[in-house]
Amino acid sequence: MNKISAAHLQVGSAGVVEKQFHTFAEPPHELTLESGARLGPITIAYETWGQLSEKRDNVIMVMHAFSGDSHAAGFYEEDGVEAKPGWWDSMIGPGKGLDTDTYFVICANILGGCMGSTGPSSVNPATGSPYGLDFPMMTIGDIIETQKALLEHLGISTLHAVIGGSVGGMQVLEWCVRYPEMIRSAIPLATTMRHSALAIAFNEVARQAIMADPRWNRGNYYGAEPPDLGLAVARMIGHVTYLSDEAMRRKFGRRLQNKTNVSYGFDVDFMVESYLRYQGSKFVKRFDANSLLYITKASDYFDLVERQAPARSIQDICGEATKFLVISYSSDWLYPTYQAKELVQALKRANLDVSFCEIEADCGHDAFLIPDARLGKLVGGFLDGVPRN
């Protein structure tokens, strides 16, 4: 602790956190995935904040978005003065929207990811080498099953709330469809109940950018040079969709990067070009290209309206006790407000208790990740109103 400055403590008020791991589905008890494929053993990396109550009834599960991880708040002690708080530090901590004085908050890295949970970069026990494309395709439903296994391991059978944005919001909804009796309340943010053609299109272009990189080598690049150039392009595509026209006008406009005139060449001229190249090059240091392929595909498959039986659809949670708070952002064009309203209508048709809020923000889809006191107040107030039993 003495290596952490006061400023870090102020921000990372959720405190020091350690990544933990739970391994299950050991052969011959592998998990059967939605596709029918079997997978095991499975390790899920997770972190927790706050104290689990004696009745184990104060649990909030936070689900991360596509490129997130279990490190949602606080800091790692080993990072010392370099410590950066988790990705939703503004929301998790004493007195924050997810108040760790009251709640026990859990965040797990998703199945298929590359931040400690089993994914395509993990070692396939059948071969002793990383799975690569031998990793079975997983769905948002499969992610939920691994999170449920983690909760069983922790002895938790009720969730005060499930909350998450974007792909995390899909997980929130899938939780409610699969295990409504476990869920007191659900807060899907900046998300959709079915992935649109536009969202599929952007994901497909990102996948093609990776697959076009010869270093991708059909997913078999572990131990060799990874497909960084393709992955960087994929990330740049993502970043354009996370912002909005307004945000980009405000943030970058047509301002030049360290220049008084254009270069008449292909080096960076505009700030927005520099921003995208930087985001691309930063991402390749921390993310696995195959994980991007699997997670985007799982999102594309996500559709709570039209499901192949026996999977449950959104109307199958009709009349359950789960209370919903649906949140959208006014400038999010990846999962626009009209899709949040479609979700609200579907939940109302299923006789569920739904509140809806569109937050005015010009920063596009990314808005849910940007510290904003309005979100903390909205979520905190909603959670206070959810009965504890």
Added chain:
Amino acid sequence: MNKISAAHLQVGSAGVVEKQFHTFAEPPHELTLESGARLGPITIAYETWGQLSEKRDNVIMVMHAFSGDSHAAGFYEEDGVEAKPGWWDSMIGPGKGLDTDTYFVICANILGGCMGSTGPSSVNPATGSPYGLDFPMMTIGDIIETQKALLEHLGISTLHAVIGGSVGGMQVLEWCVRYPEMIRSAIPLATTMRHSALAIAFNEVARQAIMADPRWNRGNYYGAEPPDLGLAVARMIGHVTYLSDEAMRRKFGRRLQNKTNVSYGFDVDFMVESYLRYQGSKFVKRFDANSLLYITKASDYFDLVERQAPARSIQDICGEATKFLVISYSSDWLYPTYQAKELVQALKRANLDVSFCEIEADCGHDAFLIPDARLGKLVGGFLDGVPRN
């Protein structure tokens, strides 16, 4: 003619057309580009429809968008039964919006292109090899100078109208800023007076996709395998931006491609994926990757508001006689209506005669290319009202 079916004649009513060429700026009289670089000789490929009047006062210049060419209408006789009409065949022909019974219509392939005009794939006379990245960076203004040279060659000093969409619309505006005394009327469609950060961002990602392809080889791939994978990804990015959320919902939704269930793999599942892959693979057969780099950069540089002196800006056409019809499309999010309105305001502040129309269409930026009787009537009516002298 006997090889062309009745159906083709019906569509290609502008008739048989032949690509023509004009070469100028022969050394030592090279054209000095906006960057200061010199380029010559320059060949411009063009096509014409209708008859030039004796007074040479019935000329309409059509400017094509980034991946277009001079073949705007009619058909090539040598294509026989395979003949496909030009890209704006619905607008050019007897009785159409640009009525070839009245007007002499010209369309030229732009400088930097790859459809007959000089561009990075042309032979550099200094080396005897294709230019590649030795081709000097050109601007929308440079494109206009080459079109003006073509008009001088044809003995034309007045244009009844300049018309074009997207990058073609930028050329329309640049014409008006550079040579307002030559232009009776101008119809910019689905365009902007300054490229936005969002539009630059998409262009930059497309460029990075090409440059990430090892076959691009810093632009030096002529005579070798071209960077088709990178170019295909770049085109896919473009196609997502040319459509709209609504159009994609209507056209594709979540429909599967020849399947009853998803594949749980990385082959095509959804129709929208198949559409994008098809568009990418089709494009690489007809377009040069370096041309994409140069033309997107020229678009990104386009800014009629803040110009480096001595270049003229939009207020410098103050009080000229040119009549404007500005057209936007309701679902175009690449060059949204608010940008068309900014253009209208700027033109009005310059005391110019401006009409504005936003056409309701759910098909996004591509709308200006899609046959639509409303556009023909609107443009035809506007042109009738423009005095011939």
